[in-house]
Amino acid sequence: MGRNHIFWPHIKANAWSYGLGFALLSISSVMQLFIPWLLGQFTDRLQIGKLTYEEAVRFGIWMIAVGFGIAFFRSVSRMYLFRLSRQLEMRVRGDLFAHWEKLSAQYFNNQRIGDLMSHAISDVGVIREVTMQGYFTVMEAVFLITVSVAAMVQTVGLWLTVVTMLPLPLLSLLAYKFNRKIMEQSANMQEAISDLTSRVQEFTAGIRVVKAFIQEQAERKLFTEDNRRAVEMNRRFVRSNSLFGALSTGIVGFSFLVSVIVGGIMVLKQGITLGEFVAFNTYLSLLMGPIEGLGKVVNLLQRGKASEQRLMEIFNTEPDVVDDIMAKDDIQDIAGDIEIRNLTFSYPEAGRPTLRDVSLKVPKGTSLAIVGRVGSGKSTLVHLLVRLYNPPKGTVFVDGHDIHEIPLRTLRGQIGIVPQDQFLFSSTIRDNIGFDPKPYSDDQVVEAAKVAQVYDNIVEFPHQFDTALGERGISLSGGQRQRVSIARAIIKKPSVLIFDDSLSAVDTITEDLILEGLESVMNKRTTIIIGHRISSVQNADQIIVMDEGRIVERGTHEQLLGKNGIYADMYHKQLLDREAEREDGMAQTQARLLQGGAGA
Incomplete structure (x- = not known):
């Protein structure tokens, strides 16, 4: 009313x-x-x-x-x-x-x-x-x-x-x-x-x-x-x-x-x-x-x-996303078994569907990687999983329940998401990592920071975890903001972890360290990773490739390489880019050595 x-x-x-x-x-x-x-x-x-x-x-x-x-x-x-x-x-x-x-x-x-x-x-x-x-x-x-x-x-x-x-x-x-x-x-x-x-x-x-x-x-x-x-x-x-x-x-x-x-x-x-x-x-x-x-x-x-x-x-503007009339108050927890059936979704202002006839299953405790071109609907898919927007009824299920049957507080409380924009509040690093209704101890904050590979950066600041961030966390670098966002998601120890292109601002070495640290966190948790680097998604239990709102390829890393499709093309291009970067780095090292010898 x-x-x-x-x-x-x-x-x-x-x-x-x-x-x-x-x-x-x-x-x-x-x-x-x-x-x-x-x-x-x-x-x-x-x-x-x-x-x-x-x-x-x-x-x-x-x-x-x-x-x-x-x-x-x-x-x-x-x-x-x-x-x-x-x-x-x-x-x-x-x-x-x-x-x-x-x-x-x-x-x-x-x-x-x-x-x-x-x-x-x-x-x-x-x-x-x-x-x-x-x-x-x-x-x-x-x-x-x-x-x-x-x-x-x-x-x-x-x-x-x-x-x-x-x-x-x-x-x-x-x-x-x-x-x-x-x-x-x-x-x-x-x-x-x-x-x-x-x-x-x-x-x-x-x-x-x-x-x-x-x-x-x-x-x-x-x-x-x-x-x-x-x-x-x-x-x-x-x-x-x-x-x-x-x-x-x-x-x-x-x-x-x-x-x-x-x-x-x-x-x-x-x-x-x-x-x-x-x-x-x-x-x-x-x-x-x-x-x-x-x-x-x-x-x-x-x-x-x-x-x-x-x-x-x-x-008088009514909320679009609220607990549905079919929501069941007795659902207090979710295990993380996800199924999507024939999902087609359009934004209110869009002229055509952003997602078209998407179907997939992510069993509890397994990992799903999503890759694809910009604008292919990857982020939209995970936004529907946390009901930032309402998916059509009968299309998205968690633990066998239509997602509309799960109270929003339960659903979002059991999902940890690292968004693409890495928004941080202008408070302390500690407050940003522990951004959750329930309080966290200092040890838990430190542990999350270590897993996200941002602990060493934080302790270099004069006030360490009590360092006050500027507007939108501007006092941190892009990679540091991403890693603080990762720490904020994993400290919840949720049933479902979602990483929405959350490693794009870190170098490949740091990426490997983060993925290695996340192995213990991702173990027995349903994990969804959106990424553009094949290196960050290749170990997932299943990988889907999206294009123009549809799933055009799916399988494991080896299976997709064997199809010689979009995924294989992305993989080979990134291999060439890495090889070029490696050769460029070796050339710069040799040039420095030669300059040092000439100076001697």
């Missing part, structure tokens, strides 16, 4: 708290009415010449006391109501993050990081402003206007009050006219901020590429365009907001003009006393602030509505 609102559930859940805040604010508003009354009494006593020194001091003391009372109750109510708005901000941001965690990888493939950051910071910030300034201003205005108008009628009568208040309904018409325009401009401003945030994020993430290709000037131009657009959108919003404020102030000023003219005439004709005239205008001045505030709140509410709609689009 999707949400319909952000604000109203919060208000309903905190109705008593908002009621108490409104009560405190009401006390402050009522106390404000004493100021005009005291001024009126003071003026009348002064006009008839009966004001004594003691009375003047008493009036002054009363005004000071009332002022302190207004400040106290208004401040307490503001702190109380503002605390509620901060609670809403915290809850909405927490709910947003939790909802993002539920969404599938496909959702994030179609989103820009800048947009997500804008939602979490800017849009949620507007929600806070609405509940902080908006609700407070509306509460104060509604009560203060009501009691002030009643006091004005009581002081000078209904006629002068109505005549003075006649221009004020124009504010409602003005707000209606500006309503849609301000909302649209607010949405455009938020979108421009998202574009600018995305530009900065992409630049900082790709700074090395920018510098390597001398694209600083081009990037500066793109940033300038986005920056200029953000300023222009903000300027349009400020222009409309300022125009609305100016017109609102003009209408309020006209009410004062009517009050001075008509009220002045009534004083001269002795229809009201001078004190009543002063009290009336002071009541009117009390009204002006809340009325102008209501005008500003209209703008704020439109911004809040635009931000709420943007957030609602996210909250």
Whole structure:
């Protein structure tokens, strides 16, 4: 079930708290009415010449006391109501993050990081402003206007009050006219901020590429365009907001003009006393602030509505990958027996299937290697095994269960995967290796690092396993990131191990050492290895070759070589490349020896 609102559930859940805040604010508003009354009494006593020194001091003391009372109750109510708005901000941001965690990888493939950051910071910030300034201003205005108008009628009568208040309904018409325009401009401003945030994020993430290709000037131009657009959108919003404020102030000023003219005439004709005239205008001045505030709140509410709609689009986005209705809670563990039957799969945005009629069996404790050209569907196949995407029902089975019957927590908890992009978090090496819900001891972290052949590199760092990594682990080399990712997968001791081209950034010597160290880990575990080097896959129990989403060859290393197909062609080409590398290395060694002899 999707949400319909952000604000109203919060208000309903905190109705008593908002009621108490409104009560405190009401006390402050009522106390404000004493100021005009005291001024009126003071003026009348002064006009008839009966004001004594003691009375003047008493009036002054009363005004000071009332002022302190207004400040106290208004401040307490503001702190109380503002605390509620901060609670809403915290809850909405927490709910947003939790909802993002539920969404599938496909959702994030179609989103820009800048947009997500804008939602979490800017849009949620507007929600806070609405509940902080908006609700407070509306509460104060509604009560203060009501009691002030009643006091004005009581002081000078209904006629002068109505005549003075006649221009004020124009504010409602003005707000209606500006309503849609301000909302649209607010949405455009938020979108421009998202574009600018995305530009900065992409630049900082790709700074090395920018510098390597001398694209600083081009990037500066793109940033300038986005920056200029953000300023222009903000300027349009400020222009409309300022125009609305100016017109609102003009209408309020006209009410004062009517009050001075008509009220002045009534004083001269002795229809009201001078004190009543002063009290009336002071009541009117009390009204002006809340009325102008209501005008500003209209703008704020439109911004809040635009931000709420943007957030609602996210909250109402249903996760694609969730525990299926057929999931069995009693499946708490998996052994690793994998079978795929006639699997055909297409990405939502793809025009044709990525996998076509794939069938294979990987018995428990055996190894499968997958090779093939780039884009042949190798990574897609393993992504379906961990249900980053949903395979069609009746196509993927683990331990005889349709993969949809296995709870996601059980499935992913029993599979260790080394992804192709080797993403590391900007925390310590220890935290990255032990990245799992359950804690690991230092000995387990060290053991995993040794198996992954990254231990010797780690201990060379000044802080060793407590070394803090940069953004995305940028302070490590590509090979080191891959080996830390391998350590992160094997420390779980999962039933199924998946290596998605995870040895491409290491040299052949290190590759041999890693594979040798993994032998003990892979023993009695189902292992799937995706690789481009034949040396990393040739010892697998079975090897499949994929091309354009299909399995075109399968067998052991020797069987595939005998077929003289794609696999054999890849093998012979890599042999030639290795031989060329070996000869090149020998030539460089001989050249160094000759140079050393000539120098001697």
